[in-house]
Amino acid sequence: MADIADFANDLVQERIDRALAARKAKPVFESYEFCVDCDSTIPLPRRLAVTNCTRCTECEQLNEQIGTRYAR
Template structure:
């Protein structure tokens, strides 16, 4: 017999499942292909980054610099 904690866990899990389903439904059906070489410095983009961040065009170092620049000018 379930108690209140089990019921609460079930509700939370259902909410998470619904949120993930909505997120997956909102994704673009088109696959963005990542560049093999960074468009800023022409260094190779690591395969793990290309898989994790589909559609990436910058290597990790250039992306970090780009993020810092954007954060500085966003103020």
């Protein structure tokens, strides 16, 4: 025979399972909304296409050019 503690454990486990399922269902995008260099808005398509992007397209291109200049 189940007692109140068993019901409480079942309820907690059900909530944990639901929370984990919801977390797995949602894609996690860690991209910034604003560029770290010029503080302009990073367009949503770029944030979705490039996970963990921190710069807008213009600043990223400039950063890559500077990086290749010092790589030699």
